Amino acid sequence: MKNNYTREDLKRIVENENVRYIRLQFTDILGTIKNVEVPVSQLDKALDGEMMFDGSSIEGFVRIEESDMYLKPDINTWSIFPWTAGKGKVARLICDIYTVEGEPFEGDPRSNLKRVLKEMEEMGYTSFNLGPEPEFFLFKLDENGHPTRELNDQGGYFDLAPTDLGENCRRDIVLELEDMGFEIEASHHEVAQGQHEIDFKYEDAISACDNIQTFKLIVKTVARKHNLHATFMPKPLYGINGSGMHFNVSLFRGEENAFYDENDSFGLSGEMRHFMGGLLKHARGFTAVCNPIVNSYKRLVPGYEAPSYIAWSGKNRSPLLRIPSSRKMSTRAEIRSVDPAANPYLALAVILKAGLDGIKNKIDLPEPVNVNLYEMTRDEREALGVNDLPSTLYTALKALSEDEVVQDALGPHIMRQFHSNKSVEWDMYRAQVSEWEVDQYLNQY
Numbered sequence: 001m002k003n004n005y006t007r008e009d010l011k012r013i014v015e016n017e018n019v020r021y022i023r024l025q026f027t028d029i030l031g032t033i034k035n036v037e038v039p040v041s042q043l044d045k046a047l048d049g050e051m052m053f054d055g056s057s058i059e060g061f062v063r064i065e066e067s068d069m070y071l072k073p074d075i076n077t078w079s080i081f082p083w084t085a086g087k088g089k090v091a092r093l094i095c096d097i098y099t100v101e102g103e104p105f106e107g108d109p110r111s112n113l114k115r116v117l118k119e120m121e122e123m124g125y126t127s128f129n130l131g132p133e134p135e136f137f138l139f140k141l142d143e144n145g146h147p148t149r150e151l152n153d154q155g156g157y158f159d160l161a162p163t164d165l166g167e168n169c170r171r172d173i174v175l176e177l178e179d180m181g182f183e184i185e186a187s188h189h190e191v192a193q194g195q196h197e198i199d200f201k202y203e204d205a206i207s208a209c210d211n212i213q214t215f216k217l218i219v220k221t222v223a224r225k226h227n228l229h230a231t232f233m234p235k236p237l238y239g240i241n242g243s244g245m246h247f248n249v250s251l252f253r254g255e256e257n258a259f260y261d262e263n264d265s266f267g268l269s270g271e272m273r274h275f276m277g278g279l280l281k282h283a284r285g286f287t288a289v290c291n292p293i294v295n296s297y298k299r300l301v302p303g304y305e306a307p308s309y310i311a312w313s314g315k316n317r318s319p320l321l322r323i324p325s326s327r328k329m330s331t332r333a334e335i336r337s338v339d340p341a342a343n344p345y346l347a348l349a350v351i352l353k354a355g356l357d358g359i360k361n362k363i364d365l366p367e368p369v370n371v372n373l374y375e376m377t378r379d380e381r382e383a384l385g386v387n388d389l390p391s392t393l394y395t396a397l398k399a400l401s402e403d404e405v406v407q408d409a410l411g412p413h414i415m416r417q418f419h420s421n422k423s424v425e426w427d428m429y430r431a432q433v434s435e436w437e438v439d440q441y442l443n444q445y
């Protein structure tokens, strides 16, 4: 979704399209999109990277004493929000964050991903590609406009109307996404009632993460217009599938997919096997980043097409990694644990770093597990050397503290802020008394 506009192009577009405001966007450590909105008269100043904001007001960024930060827009991310037609349109530019000293800010997830990508380039690769598969639920709003957990349809996987009442909403979402330059590959109802998936074409790491952030914004905005609430919460309802955001990834060297080898019996290169070996080795360490909220772990349980065990397969959907059957340019690894609560820039940084560590250290890829892991006993899994993914945010944070490669992928600033913020979240959660406990214990004890 990158364009190649010059400053002059933007000025012409502003004039022709009657753009009145520009949102300068960035993402904080927790994955939330932040905006500084400026009138279009400030376009030059913004493009010169001279717009300042107060970093101390952003969670996990900096202390009051060092709060001034600069927003440096990426001109290739210019886009007009299609729903702002009328009086005056609003456009956005996605920004990197710089310190007053003119250095990329180490707490900025987008700049941090660029740092890890440099390491990849030094190893001879030219791009890391990501095709994400974000899933979400559509729920009804109550009479006060607040979200409920009441589903608005009874549809199932690939069902068509009239059962799929969310279809009109999803179709509108796709149209708005296309207006913003997304190349939509597929859009369908997911396995659970009220659950949807829209897949867009893979792009290089930074553009793909920018796309995920834009995608979430558009899905939520359009759903509201249909009087629905779209949620990317990983497991909103007990007993049915949760929402994942599978990451399909590949490393390219120029026009060549470094994961593909036509001479290998599976069509997979040695680099890919080592990359996957690295992913498996660091899977426990990177889980806190890819599954960052308490609720993420309610999804990573057996039986709902989400992984709970560290293994790979070419066929089935119960392990952490799957190798979809397409080859040549589409040869890719699908990481099935990631969920849509993850900060995409951070999740991709830890995944890339884990894979590169596999290549650097020639980490061996174990044998695939082509049976349904959900149906195996712990002893059977242990006999195959299959470990568990962390089952709570607490165990995931502990595994993160023990994995230096994953910590390096975050850098010390993000690591410190992420870990302390998430530890507070866990402490708040563990003191709660849930309905399940009351139902189980109130009478019995």
Ligand SMILES: Nc1ncnc2c1ncn2[C@@H]1O[C@H](COP(=O)(O)OP(=O)(O)OP(=O)(O)O)[C@@H](O)[C@H]1O
Pocket (backbone or CB within 6 Å): 129, 130, 131, 132, 133, 185, 186, 197, 199, 200, 201, 202, 246, 248, 249, 250, 257, 324, 329, 330, 331, 332, 334
């Ligand atoms: N070389 C590649 N590198 C990274 N991503 C790729 C590559 N080739 C294709 N993709 C992306 O992979 C994604 C494939 O999504 P698709 O829904 O087909 O996967 P799936 O795993 O079969 O679906 P599901 O898990 O929902 O059953 C798309 O975003 C596509 O653009």
Ligand SMILES: N[C@@H](CCC(=O)O)C(=O)O
Pocket (backbone or CB within 6 Å): 135, 190, 191, 241, 242, 243, 244, 245, 299, 304, 305, 306, 307, 317, 336
């Ligand atoms: N919803 C499932 C994935 C279903 C699928 O394979 O598309 C998950 O939580 O990951």
Ligand SMILES: [Mg+2]
Pocket (backbone or CB within 6 Å): 133, 135, 190, 197
């Ligand atoms: Mg899916």
Ligand SMILES: [Mg+2]
Pocket (backbone or CB within 6 Å): 133, 246, 334
């Ligand atoms: Mg998938």
